[in-house]
Amino acid sequence: MSRSEELFREAVTLMPGGVNSPVRAFGSVGETPRFIASAKGAYMTDVDGNAYIDYVGSWGPMILGHNHPEVLKSVMEAAANGLSYGAATESEVKMAKLICEIVPSIEMVRMVNSGTEAVMSALRAARGFTGRNKIIKFTGCYHGHTDAMLVKAGSGVMTAGVPDSAGVPEGCTKDTLSAEYNNLDSVRTLFENCGEEIAAVIVEPVGANMGVVPPEEGFLEGLRILCDKYGSLLIFDEVITGFRLSLSGAQGYFGITPDLTTFGKIIGAGMPVGAYGGRREVMEMVAPVGAVYQAGTLSGNPVAMAAGLAQLTILKETPDFYENLNKKGDWFFSQMEKLLTDAGVPHCLNHIGSLGCVFFTDKKVTDYASAKTSDTTAYGQYFKHMINHGIYLAPSQFEAMFLSAAHQKERELAKTLEVMGAYFEKNN
Ligand SMILES: *Cc1c(COP(=O)(O)O)cnc(C)c1O
Numbered sequence: 001m002s003r004s005e006e007l008f009r010e011a012v013t014l015m016p017g018g019v020n021s022p023v024r025a026f027g028s029v030g031e032t033p034r035f036i037a038s039a040k041g042a043y044m045t046d047v048d049g050n051a052y053i054d055y056v057g058s059w060g061p062m063i064l065g066h067n068h069p070e071v072l073k074s075v076m077e078a079a080a081n082g083l084s085y086g087a088a089t090e091s092e093v094k095m096a097k098l099i100c101e102i103v104p105s106i107e108m109v110r111m112v113n114s115g116t117e118a119v120m121s122a123l124r125a126a127r128g129f130t131g132r133n134k135i136i137k138f139t140g141c142y143h144g145h146t147d148a149m150l151v152k153a154g155s156g157v158m159t160a161g162v163p164d165s166a167g168v169p170e171g172c173t174k175d176t177l178s179a180e181y182n183n184l185d186s187v188r189t190l191f192e193n194c195g196e197e198i199a200a201v202i203v204e205p206v207g208a209n210m211g212v213v214p215p216e217e218g219f220l221e222g223l224r225i226l227c228d229k230y231g232s233l234l235i236f237d238e239v240i241t242g243f244r245l246s247l248s249g250a251q252g253y254f255g256i257t258p259d260l261t262t263f264g265k266i267i268g269a270g271m272p273v274g275a276y277g278g279r280r281e282v283m284e285m286v287a288p289v290g291a292v293y294q295a296g297t298l299s300g301n302p303v304a305m306a307a308g309l310a311q312l313t314i315l316k317e318t319p320d321f322y323e324n325l326n327k328k329g330d331w332f333f334s335q336m337e338k339l340l341t342d343a344g345v346p347h348c349l350n351h352i353g354s355l356g357c358v359f360f361t362d363k364k365v366t367d368y369a370s371a372k373t374s375d376t377t378a379y380g381q382y383f384k385h386m387i388n389h390g391i392y393l394a395p396s397q398f399e400a401m402f403l404s405a406a407h408q409k410e411r412e413l414a415k416t417l418e419v420m421g422a423y424f425e426k427n428n
Pocket of ligand 1: 115117119142143144145204209238265274
């Protein structure tokens with residue numbers, strides 16, 4: 001038995017599913033999770049000494065590759081000065097300034113400890129500012145595990161949202177309305193029904209939690225127009241897309257200005273960090289200035305700020321960083337497309353910049369319903385082959401592949417394509 005298997009056997013007796021976050025359990029691909037001992041650049045090494053080219057990147061944060069020397073140095077220096085004070089620090093001012101500088105829609109920001117917390121707090125601020133309760137969310141978009149966002153997919157456009165998890169009272173989701181991604185009509189119908197009650201529309205500007213589903217032409221613009229018409233706020237959940245598609249995230253990439261934005265993942269460079277921010281008048285609703293209460297003992301933690309500041313500074317100051325990363329993504333995913341097509345594998349490969357995903361379906365994937373037509377058994381087999389050949393993919397059909405600056409075209413990407421190509425040739 002491998003050390004990973006031994007650890008997993010013990011882990012399941014001590015933690016639900018043996019893990020601290022469900023997708024790590026590898027349940028949907030029928031494998032045993034690999035226990036990771038270390039990571040560097042594009043690689044992770046497990047406790048049995050197997051090395052993997054990593055396309056999860058801690059679910060996004062590792063855009064520079066694992067354990068970047070400047071990020072590490074910054075963290076070590078901060079840690080040497082103390083781990084937390086529960087008091088104001090200079091690094092928080094630097095972080096706030098940097099975020100406001102690189103994301104034009106953000107006039108004020110509040111740091112929190114996770115993407116979930118950022119979303120929960122942004123929704124509260126939107127409700128406090130508008131004095132309204134209802135939120136529109138899109139089926140298949142993930143906004144963390146806060147009660148109001150755990151609604152059943154496709155619960156119908158007119159009705160109150162139904163909880164999608166045990167332990168969430170109906171009262172917590174009754175003000176969450178579901179619309180379909182890339183379907184403006186479904187949003188328009190909700191606004192026509194109860195536009196004056198809608199506090200906000202929250203959206204992943206690129207769907208990246210049902211696999212990768214980019215917005216169609218006009219979709220995000222249409223949301224902006226509808227929100228303006230009804231006096232509702234537009235919230236971009238950029239926990240994945242922030243600092244990923246461009247320095248100023250999806251909003252910079254597509255040229256759409258949301259009222260509020262949530263961040264996570266890349267902003268903490270691997271430390272537990274989230275943030276929400278936006279228009280000054282909305283953010284001034286937040287305590288201690290305004291009546292919307294929100295707090296955090298470890299928010300703006302100095303070690304976490306040091307990690308995020310170092311990473312964001314590199315992203316900001318490296319010339320052509322995003323142009324190069326996105327070009328590399330275009331190249332990689334077009335090669336992958338060619339392998340799938342040549343082998344005759346039914347597929348839909350969606351990609352944007354350094355995010356991509358192959359759905360094993362012959363349908364075009366534009367929303368949750370079409371994503372769900374994928375053959376998840378086929379994905380599981382593909383995953384198994386890849387991980388056994390040293391390529392670590394997301395252990396679920398409905399997640400993205402994350403490329404980083406550390407993945408080199410001639411090395412890691414070429415090797416990955418070789419392993420993929422051999423598999424698709426045999427399994428079409
Ligand atoms: C990961 C994610 C979240 C939740 O962030 P956590 O840090 O896991 O709480 C929220 N929104 C989106 C779009 C995400 O991808």
